[in-house]
Amino acid sequence: MRKNVLIVGAGGVGHVVAHKCAMNNDVLGDICIASRTQQKCDAIIESVLRKNHLKDSSKKLYSRAVNAMDVPALVELIKDTKSEIVINVGQSYINMSVLEACIETGVVYMDTAIHEEPDKVCENPPWYANYEWKRKERCEEKGITAILGIGFDPGVVNAWCALAQKDYFDTIDTIDILDVNAGSHGKYFATNFDPEINFREFRKVWSWIDRKWVLQKVHSIRVDYDFPVVGKCPVYLTGHDELHSLSKNIDANSIRFWMGFGEHYLNVFSVLTNIGLTSEKPVKIAEGVEIAPLKVLKALLPDPSSLAPGYVGKTCIGNFIRGTKNNEPREIFIYNICDHAECYEEVESQAISYTAGVPVAAAAILVARGEWDVKQMVNVEELEPKPFIDLISTMGLPTEVLEAPTTFAAPVIESLETV
Known part of the structure; x- marks a missing residue:
């Protein structure tokens, strides 16, 4: 079982992820929201509390400031928060630094989009091979669960x-x-x-x-x-x-x-x-x-x-x-x-952020339970789909x-x- 979640990023998707994780914190444990601008994290926390979405009040919901491009700072934050699942919902420029920090600390990594370099746009396919997939072997060697693209599309x-x-x-x-x-x-x-x-x-x-x-x-x-x-x-x-x-x-x-x-x-x-x-x-x-x-x-x-x-x-x-x-x-x-x-009405979000955020929280729950804790790097289609599709259906995204x-x-x- 994995517990304690670090959410990196405080935008619209991070807002939804925080709500849904808080609603399932009996499984996920403490939740820390981290961003370069801590005030954005605190605004999300206020929204979660306003909607009374903290299921287990004995668990912590708190914020930290971090530069997500700074790997040593991320490593320190992961250790300090005792996080075992890191959810990256920041800009896709930070994927490699967050992933590296997760590999170094031996914790779960997940994101919602493919990595981008600021000066390289629409790279040639298969794009994952340029960045994330180059770390597949290291993840497997260290038993790191890394789930790539676990939003809606991709996800x-x-x-x-x-x-x-x-x-x-x-x-x-x-x-x-x-x-x-x-x-x-x-x-x-x-x-x-x-x-x-x-x-x-x-x-x-x-x-x-x-x-x-x-x-x-x-x-x-x-x-x-x-x-x-x-x-x-x-x-x-x-x-x-x-x-x-x-x-x-x-x-x-x-x-x-x-x-x-x-x-x-x-x-x-x-x-x-x-x-x-x-x-x-x-x-x-x-x-x-x-x-x-x-x-x-x-x-x-x-x-x-x-x-x-x-x-x-x-x-x-x-x-x-x-x-x-x-x-x-x-x-x-x-x-x-x-x-x-x-x-x-439910989480003070629009549907685009909602459809991207709910699946991430669902994946975190499946990892915490051990069902998706596969100890290697995978894209979503490589995982057993039924538990995930069933779970997101109960969390607000039914499949027809x-x-x-x-x-x-x-x-x-x-x-x-x-x-």
Whole structure:
């Protein structure tokens, strides 16, 4: 059994993770929230207490300040807090330093996104091989459980792929991961999670098609799909974290990711990009100061966590999977619907943060119980999916399965470049 959790990061996802861990602290033990800005951690704690979510009041819920790029400081913090499970929900720039601290201290590591270097955007696939997977051998040698990408996408969608391969199909032809937010936050323009990381995704579109990596232009391929509950929405072929591990671990001919964007979002994004404001490359201003335009844009846009109070509508994230079972063609859509207003009522969050945060807390519970404490580095699809899917269903993210759903009619995708 593992106990005591250190949450590194105090953004929107960290907020949800803290609530859900507090609601299960009889299993998880003491909870420490750490960030460069301790006030953000304290605000989350105030929210947890305001909602009366600390299940066992004899367990501690407290904060610390830490620079997550400082490995010795992280090592000291892990030891001082006696944490046995470290949840990294900070910017993806810190993955390697947090992972290194966990390896050095022999504790569990988990994150929600692939590692990024500030000066490298949309690296060539399989991206995990550049960073996390290089530490696989060390994790196995030291018996370190490291669970990569345990949010929703990546995360839950990976578990659905494993479940489909295990129970629903004998062979899989195509997996299309579809993510649409049919909600409204009422702002002129905003991103639902860190704008800096969000905009960096939209540079290249790498997809796994016919068992090879194929490159396409951003927002160039659109499909209108009739989703359960939220109805018809446009989705665009987009590169995404989970493709980089699913291509290795799931036996499918093609795996693609599609994200929903409205016309207003695309128009504003195009203008910002065309004038250079989504660039991560520093520019020198008249006073001689160098700053990346993307960081300025991040400072100007609403904090994603501030969107929660007025958010209405729902999200739908699902996997449309096509293959065969018992020599017969089969198509299923396995999905979740999440309501923004309900998330705010429960944990004072919007649904994007909620869908990313609940799975992390569920994974921590499974590790604490020993069910997912595998003592090696894994991506989510390498783990037994059923306990996880069952648990998140009880924690606010139920899974639904449609047999023979509305067909997802993706066009033939011709490559600009292959790997």
